[in-house]
Amino acid sequence: MTDFLAARNVGKVYTSAKGGQVTALDDVSFEIQDHEIIALIGPSGCGKSTLLRMIAGLDDSFTGELNWAVPPKRGYDIGFVFQEPALLPWRSVLKNVALGLESKGHSTAEIKQRALDLIEMVGLRDFASSYPSELSGGMRQRVAIARALAYDPRILLMDEPFGALDAITRDALQDELLQIWEQTHKTIVIVTHSVEEAAYLADRVVVLSARPGRIRAIHEVPVPRQRDARIRDTAEFAAFTGVLRGELE
Structure with a gap:
C-alpha cells in the first residue's frame, strides 16, 4: 500500500466556555494508506472526532500538517457518515x-x-x-x-456510525461495510469507542491517549482481511482486543 494521507505533528487547542485554553490533540502523527480501513479509538474527549473533522476539511484551525498524496477536491473526494443519519x-x-x-x-x-x-x-x-x-x-x-x-x-470518514444501534444491527452493518469495502476498496477512517468493532473492521488501529490526545500505539490487526463473525470467537481476536482494551485503561 502507498500513503494516502500523512498527519504530521497535528495539534489542536481551543478556548473553553470559561475562556481557558484546552489542548484537544498534541503532536499526532500517523499515516493513512491507500485502500485501507483504519480505526481511531481512545477515551471520550481525546480528539478522535476532532481529528476526523480536520481530515474532512471541516476544521482548519490546527497546528501541524495533513499531507495528502493527492489533495482532495471539496465536495467530491471526501464522504462523511455521522453517528446520526441526518x-x-x-x-x-x-x-x-x-x-x-x-x-x-x-x-x-x-x-x-x-x-x-x-x-x-x-x-x-x-x-x-x-x-x-x-x-x-x-x-x-x-x-x-x-x-x-x-x-x-476517494475516502470515507465515519464518526461512530453504528454507535447508536443495537448489538445485532451493529454486527450486521459491520459485515455490510466490509462487503462494501470488498466491492469499492475505498480508503475508510472510522472512529469508534468499541475495541471489538475496531479490531473487526480495520487493517490498522490507532490508539489515542486521554486528553490531550496523543498517539499511544498503532497496531496492525493480526487477523486475516477476509472476516466474518467466526473471527470474533478466535483466541487471536480475543487477545488483540484485550491488548486494545488494556491501552484504554
Missing part, C-alpha cells in the same frame, strides 16, 4: 441518496441510476420509494452510507 425526512430513500449528485452536473437519468445502484449495494432495493420515518435505525444508517458514497469519494 436524512431529510421529506425526501425518499432514492432522493436522499441522490442529494449529493444533484449539483454535480449529472443528468437526471444518471443520478437515478447511480442512486439505485447504491441502494442495491446496501440492501434496500425494495425501499427506494420509502421515507426515513418508515425505516428502522439500521436502515436509515444504510441510506446515510449510500448517500456518502454517491459521488464516489
Whole structure:
C-alpha cells in the first residue's frame, strides 16, 4: 500500500466556555494508506472526532500538517457518515441518496441510476420509494452510507456510525461495510469507542491517549482481511482486543 494521507505533528487547542485554553490533540502523527480501513479509538474527549473533522476539511484551525498524496477536491473526494443519519425526512430513500449528485452536473437519468445502484449495494432495493420515518435505525444508517458514497469519494470518514444501534444491527452493518469495502476498496477512517468493532473492521488501529490526545500505539490487526463473525470467537481476536482494551485503561 502507498500513503494516502500523512498527519504530521497535528495539534489542536481551543478556548473553553470559561475562556481557558484546552489542548484537544498534541503532536499526532500517523499515516493513512491507500485502500485501507483504519480505526481511531481512545477515551471520550481525546480528539478522535476532532481529528476526523480536520481530515474532512471541516476544521482548519490546527497546528501541524495533513499531507495528502493527492489533495482532495471539496465536495467530491471526501464522504462523511455521522453517528446520526441526518436524512431529510421529506425526501425518499432514492432522493436522499441522490442529494449529493444533484449539483454535480449529472443528468437526471444518471443520478437515478447511480442512486439505485447504491441502494442495491446496501440492501434496500425494495425501499427506494420509502421515507426515513418508515425505516428502522439500521436502515436509515444504510441510506446515510449510500448517500456518502454517491459521488464516489476517494475516502470515507465515519464518526461512530453504528454507535447508536443495537448489538445485532451493529454486527450486521459491520459485515455490510466490509462487503462494501470488498466491492469499492475505498480508503475508510472510522472512529469508534468499541475495541471489538475496531479490531473487526480495520487493517490498522490507532490508539489515542486521554486528553490531550496523543498517539499511544498503532497496531496492525493480526487477523486475516477476509472476516466474518467466526473471527470474533478466535483466541487471536480475543487477545488483540484485550491488548486494545488494556491501552484504554
